[in-house]
Amino acid sequence: MAFFAEYSSQELLQAQLQLWHQSLGFFKSVALSIALDLRIADAIHSLGGAATVPQILAEAGINPCKLRDLRRVMRVLTVSGIFSVQQPSTATASSDCKHGAEIYKLTAASRLLVRDTISTMGQQPPFLSVQLMLETCRGCPASRGIHAWFHQDQQQPGLTPFALANNGQTIWERAEHDDAACPFNDAMASDTAFLMPIVLKECGEVFHGLTSLVDVAGGFGGAAATIAAAFPDLKCTVLDLPQVVAKAPSGTNVQYVAGDMFENIPPANAVFLKWIMHDWGDDECVKILKNCKQAIPPRDAGGKIIIIDMVVGSGPSDIKLVETQVLYDLLIMNFNGVERDEQDWKKIFFEAGFKDYKIIPILGVRSIIELYP
Structure with missing residues (x-):
């Protein structure tokens, strides 16, 4: 930067x-x-x-x-x-509002x-x-x-x-077999390199007090390495699929664990999900979050989930920002992903068994969400 x-x-x-x-x-x-x-x-x-x-x-x-x-x-x-x-009017508004009212x-x-x-x-x-x-x-x-x-x-x-x-x-198969035509991994690494210094500068307090963190689907560890460099006493682990971990760089300040977020997540103070949840439908997100909940301690012991993703309509009332969010939603719809507004997020959070959350809309089109068990 x-x-x-x-x-x-x-x-x-x-x-x-x-x-x-x-x-x-x-x-x-x-x-x-x-x-x-x-x-x-x-x-x-x-x-x-x-x-x-x-x-x-x-x-x-x-x-x-x-x-x-x-x-x-x-x-x-x-x-x-x-x-x-x-x-719908306040008098008639209900859960049906999210289903086409x-x-x-x-x-x-x-x-x-x-x-x-x-x-x-x-x-x-x-x-x-x-x-x-x-x-x-x-x-x-x-x-x-x-x-x-x-x-x-x-x-x-x-x-x-x-x-x-x-x-x-699928987009994942194309990226794996033809990364020249679909440089998905390079694009995600580029985004991490751009965004993470801003995250640490503007909202680094979300990592304060943590002793361990697992970056779920963290790829080659760019985000985790940036966090670990800023907080040397914070043990950072990257969880990703075996074929990804096999190509991970050696000699870094993070640990790599091969696994599947739909099966199990290593225990840690906090779980970090950067630009992951929007790739999946509600049922898959609930499953991921339930696994995250099992990996962390209770809230009073410092347990939480840190999510970086879009919250459509949050933040300043900027038509260009909102339009970009809803246009990105059509892009991600191609892969059965979803860009969610606060009510959409709240639904999957509570269904996964979480009690409280905090949205911090300071990352442009994206927000940081702190989710508490």
């Missing part, structure tokens, strides 16, 4: 936000293309101009198992102004997507020019995979939009 010494942490995080926002802009087109393909505007129009996600699914003939994913697409389309959304309405923009919209001169409907401009987007693998995903009649375990567009191959 010496190269960036002239910049503050917030300047660096804002610069990262700018680059991510620009890079993910493609998914605005993907979301709009999906709206046209599934005839979402037509469905809302047919339902009187306002509808919930379950109503849209039924009207458009989309399998109800796609409710959560369509809600994620609608989140992008509302943040970008294509549709508007009305939240928001009411989506047509705007002037989405009204142009309705297929029966024609001028008094009998001209072609306005959506055709938009459809033409989206053709390049529709042809790319990410877009093809998501389109195919919504047209599936049922949820097939383990199948992802990415796999649908890549002959059944």
Whole structure:
């Protein structure tokens, strides 16, 4: 980070936000293309101009198992102004709110997507020019995979939009067999090198008082090594799959343990999960967290989980930040991952048996979450 010494942490995080926002802009087109393909505007129009996600699914003939994913697409389309959304009133709000009770309405923009919209001169409907401009987007693998995903009649375990567009191959398999085309591990190491000095500078107190920490799915140990260097008395261990640990560097200040986070996690004061949970669905996350809970002592003995991940909608009210978060959610949807808001996180935390949590939104699009047993 010496190269960036002239910049503050917030300047660096804002610069990262700018680059991510620009890079993910493609998914605005993907979301709009999906709206046209599934005839979402037509469905809302047919339902009187306002509808919930379950109503849209039924009207458009989309399998109800796609409710959560369509809600994620609608989140992008509302943040970008294509549709508007009305939240349930406080009196009627309940757990159903997280399952499609928001009411989506047509705007002037989405009204142009309705297929029966024609001028008094009998001209072609306005959506055709938009459809033409989206053709390049529709042809790319990410877009093809998501389109195919919504047209599936049922949820097939383990199948992802990415796999649908890549002959059944998962992102992890592609990264393992062709790291030149998909440099996943290098990208994660790069992100760690950028983010961890900022974490330690801005929120290093989350590691104070710990005597041991296990970095789950920590790869070659970049994050753990940075923490260990800042806290020499803190014993840091990296847990990852055997094939990863076999390639880990020697002579570092961290210990490597081969294993599987879905099976067992080594005991420690704290468990560290950087950029891991968003890769997995709720059931998998609950399983990981239950294993984490077994690995740490009670809260009064210093036990906790430290998570670095997105909390959609947390932090300053910055439209670019929120838009980047929901666009990243469409990216991660390709791999069956999820970017969660606070209510989504709270659900899996409590289901895994944890009692309390604290969100610290100081890492740009991401937050630090302290989770307590």
